[in-house]
Each structure stands twice: as C-alpha cells, then as structure tokens.
Amino acid sequence: MKKKNLLTRVIIIAIVTITGLYLVIGPRNHRPGLSDFKWSGIKTNLKNNIHLGLDLQGGSHLVMRVKTEEFLRRLTEEDYAAAQNAAKDAGFEPKGGRADTGAGNYRIVLQLADASKAADAKTAVEKKVELGDTNVWNYSVSGDTLIWAMTAAAERTLADNATTQALNIIDSRINALGIAEPTLQTHGAQSSHQILLQMPGVQDPERVKDILKGESRLELVHVVSPPSPSPATTYATQAEAIASLNSGGTIPPNRRVLPSSERLEKTEDPNQQRQTRWVVVELPAIIDGSELRNATAIPAQGGRADDYEINFSLKKSGADKFGAWTGSHINEYMGVVLNDEIKSIAFIKSQIFDSGQITGRFTKQSAEDLALTLRSGALPAPIEYLEERTVGPSLGADSIKAGVRASLVGLALVVVFMLFYYRGSGVNAVVALLLNMILMLAGLIVFGATLTLPGIAGIILTIGMAVDSNVLIFERIREEWRSGKTIPSSVDLGFNRAFITIIDTHVTTIISSLFLFVFGTGPIRGFAVTLVIGLLVNLFSAVYVSRTIFIWLLSRKRVESLSI
Amino acid sequence: MGNRRWFIGMSVLLMLAGMGSAIVRQATGRQAFNLGVDFKGGTVVTARFKQRPNDDAIRAALVNKGVNDAVVQPVTDRPDTVLIKVPLEGEGQDGRVRVREALNDFGREAEAKTELEADPNASYKIVGTDAVGAIAGAQLRNKAIAVTLAALVGILIYIAARFEWTYGASAVIAVFHDVLVTLGFFSFFQIEISLNVIAALLTLVGFSVNDTIVVFDRIRENRKLHRRDSLYKITNDSINQTLSRTVITNGLVFLSVLALVLFGGDVLRAFSLALFIGVVFGTYSSIAIASPIMVWWEQRLEAANREAALTFNQPKVVKPAARPKQALKSASKRSV
Numbered sequence: 001m002k003k004k005n006l007l008t009r010v011i012i013i014a015i016v017t018i019t020g021l022y023l024v025i026g027p028r029n030h031r032p033g034l035s036d037f038k039w040s041g042i043k044t045n046l047k048n049n050i051h052l053g054l055d056l057q058g059g060s061h062l063v064m065r066v067k068t069e070e071f072l073r074r075l076t077e078e079d080y081a082a083a084q085n086a087a088k089d090a091g092f093e094p095k096g097g098r099a100d101t102g103a104g105n106y107r108i109v110l111q112l113a114d115a116s117k118a119a120d121a122k123t124a125v126e127k128k129v130e131l132g133d134t135n136v137w138n139y140s141v142s143g144d145t146l147i148w149a150m151t152a153a154a155e156r157t158l159a160d161n162a163t164t165q166a167l168n169i170i171d172s173r174i175n176a177l178g179i180a181e182p183t184l185q186t187h188g189a190q191s192s193h194q195i196l197l198q199m200p201g202v203q204d205p206e207r208v209k210d211i212l213k214g215e216s217r218l219e220l221v222h223v224v225s226p227p228s229p230s231p232a233t234t235y236a237t238q239a240e241a242i243a244s245l246n247s248g249g250t251i252p253p254n255r256r257v258l259p260s261s262e263r264l265e266k267t268e269d270p271n272q273q274r275q276t277r278w279v280v281v282e283l284p285a286i287i288d289g290s291e292l293r294n295a296t297a298i299p300a301q302g303g304r305a306d307d308y309e310i311n312f313s314l315k316k317s318g319a320d321k322f323g324a325w326t327g328s329h330i331n332e333y334m335g336v337v338l339n340d341e342i343k344s345i346a347f348i349k350s351q352i353f354d355s356g357q358i359t360g361r362f363t364k365q366s367a368e369d370l371a372l373t374l375r376s377g378a379l380p381a382p383i384e385y386l387e388e389r390t391v392g393p394s395l396g397a398d399s400i401k402a403g404v405r406a407s408l409v410g411l412a413l414v415v416v417f418m419l420f421y422y423r424g425s426g427v428n429a430v431v432a433l434l435l436n437m438i439l440m441l442a443g444l445i446v447f448g449a450t451l452t453l454p455g456i457a458g459i460i461l462t463i464g465m466a467v468d469s470n471v472l473i474f475e476r477i478r479e480e481w482r483s484g485k486t487i488p489s490s491v492d493l494g495f496n497r498a499f500i501t502i503i504d505t506h507v508t509t510i511i512s513s514l515f516l517f518v519f520g521t522g523p524i525r526g527f528a529v530t531l532v533i534g535l536l537v538n539l540f541s542a543v544y545v546s547r548t549i550f551i552w553l554l555s556r557k558r559v560e561s562l563s564i
Numbered sequence: 565m566g567n568r569r570w571f572i573g574m575s576v577l578l579m580l581a582g583m584g585s586a587i588v589r590q591a592t593g594r595q596a597f598n599l600g601v602d603f604k605g606g607t608v609v610t611a612r613f614k615q616r617p618n619d620d621a622i623r624a625a626l627v628n629k630g631v632n633d634a635v636v637q638p639v640t641d642r643p644d645t646v647l648i649k650v651p652l653e654g655e656g657q658d659g660r661v662r663v664r665e666a667l668n669d670f671g672r673e674a675e676a677k678t679e680l681e682a683d684p685n686a687s688y689k690i691v692g693t694d695a696v697g698a699i700a701g702a703q704l705r706n707k708a709i710a711v712t713l714a715a716l717v718g719i720l721i722y723i724a725a726r727f728e729w730t731y732g733a734s735a736v737i738a739v740f741h742d743v744l745v746t747l748g749f750f751s752f753f754q755i756e757i758s759l760n761v762i763a764a765l766l767t768l769v770g771f772s773v774n775d776t777i778v779v780f781d782r783i784r785e786n787r788k789l790h791r792r793d794s795l796y797k798i799t800n801d802s803i804n805q806t807l808s809r810t811v812i813t814n815g816l817v818f819l820s821v822l823a824l825v826l827f828g829g830d831v832l833r834a835f836s837l838a839l840f841i842g843v844v845f846g847t848y849s850s851i852a853i854a855s856p857i858m859v860w861w862e863q864r865l866e867a868a869n870r871e872a873a874l875t876f877n878q879p880k881v882v883k884p885a886a887r888p889k890q891a892l893k894s895a896s897k898r899s900v
Contacts, residue, residue, distance in 0.1 A: 055831075063700060188703065203691075204676040206661065386700035388660075392691035394679055395610060398642070402829030410823035414816050421812070454763055457832055460824055461767055461839075464817035465774075468809075471816070472778065475809040501781040508722055508777060509770040512715035516766055519711045521704060524763045531767075 006555060009548040016540070017435060020442035024049060049445050053452030053526055056400050058393035059200040062209065063386045066166045066193045068159035071381035073101040075158065076150065080108045081253040081283050082129045083148075090124035092117055095144070097253075106150040108137075115144035122146055156191070162380040163193045170195065170212050172376040177208065194386065203392045207369070215339050215382055216373040218289035218312070220322065220356070221281040223333035224255065228347035232333045234260060234277040241278040256283050260335075260342035279342050281335055286325050288378075291318025293354075295374035297367035300359065308367035310358040312374065319354035327351040338370075403456035410460045411437070414467050422474055424563025428549045429470035429542075436466045436534065436541040443533035452526030462534030465509065469542035473498040474564055487562050491550050499543060506535050571852035575741055582748010589751065597751050600758035601694055603708070605652035605701035607659025610692035612645045612680055617670055622646065629666040641830050645691070652698055660693045708762040715766055716740070719773050727780055730861045735776040738854035742772045742845045749841050760835040768842025771817065775810060775850035780858075782806050795866075799859050803851055814847040 025042045026032060028049065035041045054061050080099035087094050093113055100107040108131065112121055118141050125146075126132035131139070136154040140147050150158075167186065174182050179199050187196035202208065225233035235241035241257045242249060251257055260277045293315045300307035314322055326334070326348050335342045336358050344359045362370065414433065418426040440462060444451055477494030481487065509531070516528035553562075586596040601608050617625075619636040626634045626648070635649040650659040664673060671687025674680045680689040696704070716736055723732035743765055750757055782802035783795075790798060821843055824836040 386697040388695040390693040395691040399831055406824045406828040409827050410820035413819040417816060453831060454760055457835060460820050464820045467816050468813040471809050471812045501778050504726060504777045504781060505774040508719050508773050511718040511722055512766055512770050515711055515715040515718055524759055527763045
C-alpha cells in the first residue's frame with residue numbers, strides 16, 4: 001500500500017465526514033458559535049435541519065378527488081340548454097332532445113321538427129354555442145336528430161383542466177386561511193384527478209375541509225314570477241313547481257326548479273326549522289360567480305345582532321351585463337343562488353350595476369368562510385375526500401421517542417456484538433456504522449427528504465444491512481487468512497471478493513426500494529427513501545472507509561497478527 | 565442440502581397451513597386477512613383521556629350515537645389512549661365527527677391548539693385520525709400488490725442478468741415462499757395488515773434475496789475455481805462457507821428487529837412483527853429453498869441438454885446421465 005494513496009483517502013474521508021456532520025448538526029442561519037457545541041445547541045440544530053414528516057411532527061394529510069364527471073355533466077347540460085335556445089331563436093323549434101351524461105359518455109341530442117333543415121339548424125346552433133370545435137364535439141346527424149358527442153380526448157383534457165383549476169382555487173383558499181407551509185400537489189395518476197394536501201401543525205382539519213369543499217357557485221337568476229307588487233311565486237313542493245311549467249311533468253331546458261330556504265318572514269323564530277319552498281328560475285343565469293370582484297362578510301342590516309350577510313361587487317364586464325339586465329327588468333324578481341339553492345329573492349327597484357348582498361342567517365364564522373370561498377372563485381366541480389390522516393403533536397412525539405429508542409437499542413446491540421466478536425476489527429466496523437448514520441441523515445437533508453416513522457424503521461434496517469457488509473468482508477478475510485495467506489493479501493482478497501457480493505446485494509435491495517419509492521404511497525415512500533440513501537452511503541462507509549482503516553493499520557508496521 | 569426434501573416439505577406444509585387458514589376463513593364467511601383501514605376503508609380515531617373510561621362504556625356511548633360496528637382497542641404502550649375503529653360509511657359521513665359526538669358524553673374535548681394536560685376543563689382529546697374512503701382503500705390495496713410484484717420482477721431480472729435465469733427464478737421462488745409464509749402467519753393470527761406491513765414485506769423480500777445472493781455469489785466463484793466438482797457439491801460447500809456470515813448477519817438483523825418489536829411502539833408493532841417472522845424464514849429459505857431448487861433445476865437442464873446432445877450426435881446410444889447421481893450420493897453426507 002502506498003502512503004500517498006492513504007493520504008488521499010484520509011483527506012476524502014475527512015472532507016465527507018466534516019461536511020456530513022455540519023449538515024446534520026450545524027446551524028443554518030448563523031455562524032457556528034460556542035453554543036452550537038453544547039448538547040442543547042446540537043439538539044435544536046438537529047431539529048431545524050431534519051425535515052420531519054407529518055406523522056412525527058403532527059399535522060393533517062388530506063387526499064381529495066375532483067369529481068370531474070360532475071363537471072362534464074354540467075358542461076354538457078348547459079351546452080344542451082344553450083343549443084336548445086339557439087335553435088329556437090333561429091326558428092328551428094326542436095321537437096325534443098336530451099343531454100346524455102351517463103356511463104362516461106357526454107352527448108347533446110337535438111330532435112328537429114323538420115328533418116330537411118338539419119344542416120341549417122346545425123349552423124345556427126354552432127354560431128351561438130361552441131359546439132363547432134371538432135376536437136371537442138363529434139357531430140353526426142341521422143334524419144331529424146342532431147348529435148354532438150364529446151370526444152374522449154376532450155373529456156380527458158377538460159377533466160384535467162378542471163382538476164388544475166380546482167387545485168389553484170384550493171391553493172388560494174389555503175393561502176387566504178393562512179395555513180403555514182402547506183404542501184399541495186396532484187396525487188397518483190393524472191387520470192385519477194386527485195389532490196394531496198398536507199398541513200403541518202393542523203390537528204383539527206374540519207373547518208379547513210369544509211372551506212375547501214365549498215363549491216361556492218354563485219349565480220344571479222331571473223325568477224319566473226309576475227312582477228312586484230304581487231309576491232314572488234313559490235311552490236310548496238317540487239312537483240307543484242314542475243306542474244306550473246305545463247310541459248308534461250318535465251323541466252324544459254331553459255328552466256330550473258330550485259329549492260329556496262329563505263326566511264319567509266322576518267319575525268320567524270330562528271330556531272324553527274326553515275321551510276323549504278320551490279322556485280322556478282330561468283336558465284342560463286344572468287351572471288355567475290366568475291364575474292365577482294370581491295365579497296366581504298358584514299353584520300346584517302336590520303337583522304338580529306349576530307346575523308351576518310355577504311356584500312359582493314362585480315367586475316366591469318359582469319357589472320355591464322348586470323346593469324343592462326336589471327335596467328330592462330325593473331320590478332321583476334331576481335334570485336341569488338348559491339350551490340343550486342336560492343338564498344334570497346328580491347324585486348329590482350332600480351337599475352343595479354356592480355354590487356349586491358347575499359342574505360340568509362349566517363353566523364360571523366360561516367359568513368366569513370363563505371366570503372373567503374367566493375373570493376377564491378367557485379370550484380369547477382365538487383370534491384370528495386378520499387383519505388384523511390391527522391396526527392397530533394403529542395402522538396408524533398411519542399412516535400419519535402419510540403423510534404429513537406428502538407434505533408439506539410438496535411445500534412447498541414450491534415455495536416456490542418461487533419466489538420465482542422471481531423475485537424480490533426470490530427472497532428473498524430463500529431466507526432463505519434456511526435459514519436453511516438451521520439451520512440444517512442446528511443443525505444436526507446441534502447435531498448430534502450422527510451423523515452417519517454417508517455423512515456426510522458428504514459434507518460434501523462440500514463443498521464442491519466450496513467453491518468452485513470462488514471460481516472461479509474471480515475468473514476472473508478478470516479477465511480483467506482485461515483487458508484494460509486499473508487495478512488495484507490488476506491485483507492486485499494477479502495475486500496475484493498466480498499465487494500462483488502456487496503454490490504449484488506445492494507443493487508437488488510436498491511431496485512426493490514426504488515419500486516417502493518416510485519410507486520409506493522405515504523409511509524412506504526418514507527421508508528424507501530431512508531433505505532436507499534442508507535445503502536448508497538454504506539458503499540462508502542463500509543467499503544471505502546473500512547478499507548482505509550485497514551490500509552492505515554497495515555502501513556504502520558510489519559503486521560504479524562490481525563485482530564479479527 | 566442433504567435434508568432438502570425435509571426442508572421443502574416443511575415449507576410447503578407451512579405455506580399450505582397459512583394459505584389454508586386464509587382460504588378456510590374466506591370460505592366460511594370470515595375475513596381471510598385482517599385488513600386495516602388503509603385497505604378496507606373506514607376511520608380510526610386515536611383518543612387520549614385524562615381518565616380513560618372502560619372499553620364497554622366507550623362502545624355504549626358510540627352505539628348511543630348510532631355508531632354500531634365500532635371496534636374499541638386499547639393501546640398497550642399508553643393506558644390512557646384508545647383506538648376507535650369505525651367501519652366505512654356513506655359519503656359525507658365524517659367518522660371523526662361522529663366519534664367526537666359520542667366521546668362528548670365523557671366530558672369536553674381539549675381546544676384544538678392546546679394539549680390535553682394544559683386544558684383543565686377538558687377530559688379527552690382526539691390526537692390522531694386515519695380515515696380512508698372506499699376508492700382510496702382499493703387504490704392502496706392494488707398499488708401494494710402491484711409494487712410487490714414489480715419489485716419481485718425487478719429482482720428476477722437483475723439476478724438473471726448477473727447469474728443465470730434459473731438462479732433468479734429460484735431466488736424469487738424462495739422469496740415468494742417467505743412472503744406467503746408471513747402472510748399465512750398474519751391470516752392465522754388475524755394480525756392487522758396496514759400499509760406499514762406491506763413495507764415490511766418488501767423489506768423482507770430485500771433481506772431474503774440478499775441472503776440468497778451471498779450464497780449464489782459463492783457458488784459462481786467456486787464453479788470457476790473447482791470446475792470438476794458437481795454443482796451439488798459446490799452448492800453444499802458454498803452454503804457451508806457462507807454459513808458463518810449468514811448466521812452472524814441475520815443474528816444482528818434479528819437483534820435490530822427485536823429492538824423494534826420491543827421498543828418501537830404500537831404504531832410500528834405490526835411492521836416489526838412482519839419483519840420478525842420474515843427474517844427467520846428469509847434466512848432459512850435462502851439456505852433450504854433457493855439453493856436446492858436452483859441445483860435441481862440446473863441438473864434437470866444439464867441432463868436434458870446432454871440427452872438432446874446425445875440423441876443429436878449418436879441417435880442410437882441412449883445413456884442416462886449417471887454423474888449427477890453419483891455426485892449426489894458422495895456429497896450427501898455433508899449437509900447443512
């Protein structure tokens with residue numbers, strides 16, 4: 001062994017060790033001072049440097065799914081209603097038709113009274129409604145029936161867009177709530193339309209869940225009713241409302257029947273169950289929530305002291321539309337609809353441009369939450385929660401304690417055994433093992449990986465794997481030595497031969513861990529991360545470092561015996 | 565090696581017992597495996613009390629609030645804590661909210677931001693929840709199976725590339741055996757299978773393959789050194805040469821896992837237990853299953869090749885391959 005070779009090795013090891021140690025226990029925000037070398041200083045630095053998973057530091061983990069099928073259904077139904085109206089306006093009174101939204105197929109079907117006018121009707125409809133894009137709608141005609149079927153590609157793109165949009169809205173809502181360090185990302189395969197939200201420190205996610213789930217689809221609609229001073233027409237049951245339409249028990253495409261939970265009289269006992277009435281409104285709405293500029297919760301005027309309502313204002317484009325409509329519908333009734341439910345009905349006293357109120361008996365909290373969701377915009381589709389995991393900080397602390405205890409006990413057992421069984425060389429293995437621990441933590445920090453409870457289990461297993469490398473090498477050296485070789489050549493042969501095996505075992509384990517990392521979820525992933533980092537580090541600590549120690553031992557003097 | 569028939573027989577018996585337990589359970593309408601909420605869906609609420617009411621009282625309070633099939637399970641490490649498992653409910657039903665309603669019978673919950681001890685008026689606090697819906701459960705289950713199989717295929721390909729495909733296949737069969745035996749154990753004792761248990765199964769796959777590779781590596785090396793020896797003898801020698809390493813390493817891993825079982829806490833208990841069983845069988849299978857299968861397979865191939873070669877060159881002389889049998893006898897005294 002050459003001296004120079006040894007020197008290079010020692011320098012490399014020293015640099016790696018010091019860098020690793022600094023990464024693990026060095027301070028991040030200030031120059032290292034004396035206090036950083038005290039036990040408490042090391043502890044705080046360690047805590048700051050290692051990013052703990054939610055299961056250890058406490059927090060909420062939510063997986064939700066955007067119901068994109070609902071988004072496509074609504075889109076198809078709206079376009080169908082618009083197509084019906086467009087055909088009617090152009091003088092091609094449709095005989096019938098429907099919007100098919102079942103079984104993942106979205107189709108708009110229009111049946112004309114006169115089959116010979118199919119081509120003209122198509123042109124007229126596509127002029128008003130965006131059904132002409134052949135990338136989105138596949139048009140076909142048979143006799144008097146016009147069919148637009150949504151293409152599979154468009155279904156996918158629209159659903160993906162809805163998910164992205166939902167993600168952005170959720171993001172703005174979380175920011176508005178002031179949640180610290182949230183992680184928000186899509187989850188699983190793209191086609192699953194899932195969103196993962198992690199909120200460190202949030203133990204009680206119920207309010208957050210409700211706020212995120214709030215669709216907050218605001219619409220201002222024209223209520224079908226004789227104008228004021230006669231009261232707005234409402235019906236006691238849904239069937240009654242539908243019967244009033246005189247269309248044979250079905251709702252025509254340009255009408256909607258919505259429940260109204262408005263308080264009918266101011267004097268009503270607030271504790272009494274609010275009575276649901278049914279109201280017929282026009283479709284499409286006058287304007288919808290996309291035209292909102294702002295929404296704020298304010299105490300209700302003239303109401304009870306703890307009642308709240310929401311003031312909203314409209315953007316320029318919405319205000320123009322709204323102003324024009326209200327100007328031409330003085331004394332008629334308008335409804336404020338939130339998530340398909342009428343919140344209030346009022347007649348138009350004079351032209352209104354850019355503001356309005358949502359009344360209803362809101363508490364301060366619920367009015368503020370609603371205003372928040374209105375400001376962030378309506379979700380394109382409802383969301384449902386698939387998975388929810390919360391860990392309180394005390395439970396996390398218990399897990400850390402248990403994990404650290406198990407690691408230390410495992411490490412101690414291994415160290416004692418190695419020292420006892422391999423004597424002098426055992427020291428070598430123990431040095432390699434401790435270095436492995438430090439570098440593994442450093443690796444976690446460098447890659448920005450989070451340490452989870454299964455991750456701690458991964459560390460304990462790495463102890464086992466790491467020591468295996470040393471056992472393989474030492475056993476081989478012993479074997480070569482016993483067969484009569486000199487000490488230096490036994491050491492050389494032992495390392496060389498064992499190295500092949502070590503590579504094979506490490507690669508196979510890394511292969512299976514990579515599968516875990518790429519395809520695994522949550523805890524499994526945290527486990528794979530520590531295991532992979534630990535194994536990579538191990539090639540350095542158990543092979544390179546151990547070998548260097550042997551080279552140094554053998555270079556000091558003529559060796560006649562080896563403590564192994 | 566000499567006792568391989570015994571070993572393989574015993575393994576088959578163990579696998580049959582475990583899988584038999586699963587099948588019988590399935591057939592008689594009970595659950596084959598005790599799947600946790602991760603795979604089955606449902607809610608687990610971890611609640612910590614100042615003075616924990618007994619399990620029956622908690623159950624009664626739950627039933628009172630309409631939660632009928634809840635399982636109340638004490639935590640062995642922490643006598644003040646219970647796990648309350650609520651089966652999967654319809655959409656919009658929040659298990660956590662319903663459990664809280666029931667627990668309010670025992671007093672108030674501590675405020676969201678305060679610890680239980682810091683709130684003098686509180687009598688309990690929900691310190692953790694795991695709620696998994698039906699879709700997520702199925703997804704996690706399918707993913708777990710897919711990941712396990714993919715990892716096995718990855719291992720098979722790597723070993724096949726580094727050695728021969730018979731080696732790879734034997735190693736994978738041995739590992740498969742370990743996984744089946746461990747799963748059988750989980751079925752028999754109805755220990756709950758969570759995501760962590762799947763992680764443990766995959767780790768044990770890694771460990772078991774490691775042991776197998778150490779032996780195979782030695783076989784490869786010895787085959788180069790002793791070209792005239794039979795594969796049977798070489799394998800036997802290789803197992804013996806690596807035996808000390810196998811015993812020491814697995815002993816050490818066993819110690820680490822034991823530390824995990826004893827001190828790793830309740831959350832990791834099932835994980836540690838799976839590993840515990842897995843390490844024992846992983847060690848055994850790499851010696852007693854993987855190598856014998858590989859040798860048997862290679863001998864079969866060799867015999868078939870020789871026969872093919874003989875029939876091809878000298879169609880009339882058909883001589884059964886005698887050498888492997890002789891070698892088999894001479895070596896059978898040295899056994900593991």
